[in-house]
Amino acid sequence: QDQPPDQARNVDAAPHGQAEAAARRVPFHGPHQAGITTPRPANGILATFDLVLGTLDDFQRMLQLLTQRAEFLTAGGPVPQRDPKLPPADSGLLGPMVSPDNLTVTVALGDSLFERQPWLSGLKPARLQRMVQFRNDALDPALCHGDLSIQFCANLQDTCLYALRDVLKNLSEFLVLRWMVEGSVPPELPGPDGTTPSARNFLGFRDGSANPDATDAAAMDRIVWTGGKDEPEWAHGGSYQAVRIIRNLVERWDRTPLREQERIFGRMKHNGAPLDAPDSSERHTPDYAADPEGETTPMNAHIRLANPRTPDSQKNLMLRRPFNYSRGAMKNGQLDQGLLFIAWQADLEAGFIAVQEKLNGEPLEEYIKPIGGGYFFALPGVQPGDYLGSSLVNAARRS
Numbered sequence: 599q600d601q602p603p604d605q606a607r608n609v610d611a612a613p614h615g616q617a618e619a620a621a622r623r624v625p626f627h628g629p630h631q632a633g634i635t636t637p638r639p640a641n642g643i644l645a646t647f648d649l650v651l652g653t654l655d656d657f658q659r660m661l662q663l664l665t666q667r668a669e670f671l672t673a674g675g676p677v678p679q680r681d682p683k684l685p686p687a688d689s690g691l692l693g694p695m696v697s698p699d700n701l702t703v704t705v706a707l708g709d710s711l712f713e714r715q716p717w718l719s720g721l722k723p724a725r726l727q728r729m730v731q732f733r734n735d736a737l738d739p740a741l742c743h744g745d746l747s748i749q750f751c752a753n754l755q756d757t758c759l760y761a762l763r764d765v766l767k768n769l770s771e772f773l774v775l776r777w778m779v780e781g782s783v784p785p786e787l788p789g790p791d792g793t794t795p796s797a798r799n800f801l802g803f804r805d806g807s808a809n810p811d812a813t814d815a816a817a818m819d820r821i822v823w824t825g826g827k828d829e830p831e832w833a834h835g836g837s838y839q840a841v842r843i844i845r846n847l848v849e850r851w852d853r854t855p856l857r858e859q860e861r862i863f864g865r866m867k868h869n870g871a872p873l874d875a876p877d878s879s880e881r882h883t884p885d886y887a888a889d890p891e892g893e894t895t896p897m898n899a900h901i902r903l904a905n906p907r908t909p910d911s912q913k914n915l916m917l918r919r920p921f922n923y924s925r926g927a928m929k930n931g932q933l934d935q936g937l938l939f940i941a942w943q944a945d946l947e948a949g950f951i952a953v954q955e956k957l958n959g960e961p962l963e964e965y966i967k968p969i970g971g972g973y974f975f976a977l978p979g980v981q982p983g984d985y986l987g988s989s990l991v992n993a994a995r996r997s
């Protein structure tokens with residue numbers, strides 16, 4: 599239903615005909631948090647925070663407040679009007695009526711929180727650890743780690759920024775912003791043949807072609823959601839988040855022959871098809887068994903290293919949900935562009951870490967430079983009336 603433009607700025611700000619998109623909601627409540635297997639909208643922010651907490655009560659209060667703000671932001675509604683002698687209730691970025699705009703707010707905890715807070719001792723998810731440097735990394739400490747990560751995704755970047763500012767304002771007592779990266783992806787829209795091509799990254803290749811099907815609940819239970827006796831009971835239904843800020847050396851890439859670019863990824867640039875079936879489509883499954891020496895798809899091609907498609911490599915699957923970022927120019931005159939890589943998995947070691955170890959030394963390294971990121975654990979989902987992380991707080995009270 600149309601909103602008057604002066605009442606709903608994120609409807610007003612949307613391109614003509616997009617008002618319906620601004621009114622769309624992604625349910626906040628459920629067995630798992632939204633923003634992981636839900637469709638990726640065009641914009642995202644990954645922000646991490648250091649927490650200022652004295653006691654477990656503070657932690658509980660912080661989680662309750664964060665849940666309340668996320669409930670409001672993802673559902674939308676009128677902004678309370680206050681006495682003008684007081685600061686306004688919000689930033690005003692979206693006007694007096696906030697539209698949900700497909701916003702998701704996904705909350706995850708970092709290793710440092712569990713290591714520092716005595717009342718969380720013994721409750722850390724089994725695979726959560728501090729990200730260490732891989733061989734091609736040039737990590738900037740100011741862009742790494744954090745006690746808490748919040749991923750904001752929405753149709754419009756204004757909506758993500760509004761949500762971030764709302765959280766900063768309402769939780770200023772507990773949260774200190776550590777670093778953040780804003781990203782975007784071209785909208786994934788069905789083409790003339792009815793199929794939906796994956797968005798392209800800043801190296802010009804389709805990204806996401808071989809992702810597992812996020813609508814397949816059984817596959818997600820296996821690949822994305824934590825469970826099983828290895829993990830503490832409170833953590834069931836969560837997911838490990840691997841975040842990497844990966845610069846793309848785009849000037850060097852743009853001077854690289856097309857054939858070489860395609861051999862580096864193992865896919866055709868124009869349609870994303872694997873090299874062994876160049877006229878097929880990005881959804882075609884490559885047949886590496888028919889190419890044991892790597893004559894068609896080099897053995898060190900990115901996709902072949904990342905997923906050799908053997909029975910054994912099934913355990914290394916993950917769900918990638920990245921955004922492109924562009925942050926203007928660097929002092930040396932190069933573009934500051936790259937991939938805000940975000941991957942979700944049930945087992946961080948078998949997923950991201952094992953795959954990154956296989957990718958170490960790949961030819962793509964000449965064109966990319968990881969500069970930051972961290973590992974986090976997304977809390978299980980929340981039901982109405984409850985708050986995010988209540989299972990952890992209850993476990994901490996029992997221990």
Ligand SMILES: C=CC1=C(C)c2cc3[nH]c(cc4nc(cc5[nH]c(cc1n2)c(C)c5CCC(=O)O)C(CCC(=O)O)=C4C)c(C)c3C=C
Pocket residue numbers: 799801803804805806807808809842844845846863865900901902904905916936937939950953954957966
């Ligand atoms: C450790 C995990 C991975 C990192 C880091 C990574 C970085 C990275 N990837 C691209 C571009 C593409 N990646 C593609 C496929 C792909 N990548 C990973 C993992 C990491 N990538 C996996 C598991 C896969 C799927 C492999 C498969 O199952 O066949 C592709 C091909 C299209 C697709 O399936 O998405 C591209 C293109 C960049 C640019 C990058 C760092 C900047």
Ligand SMILES: [Fe+2]
Pocket residue numbers: 900904
């Ligand atoms: Fe990749």
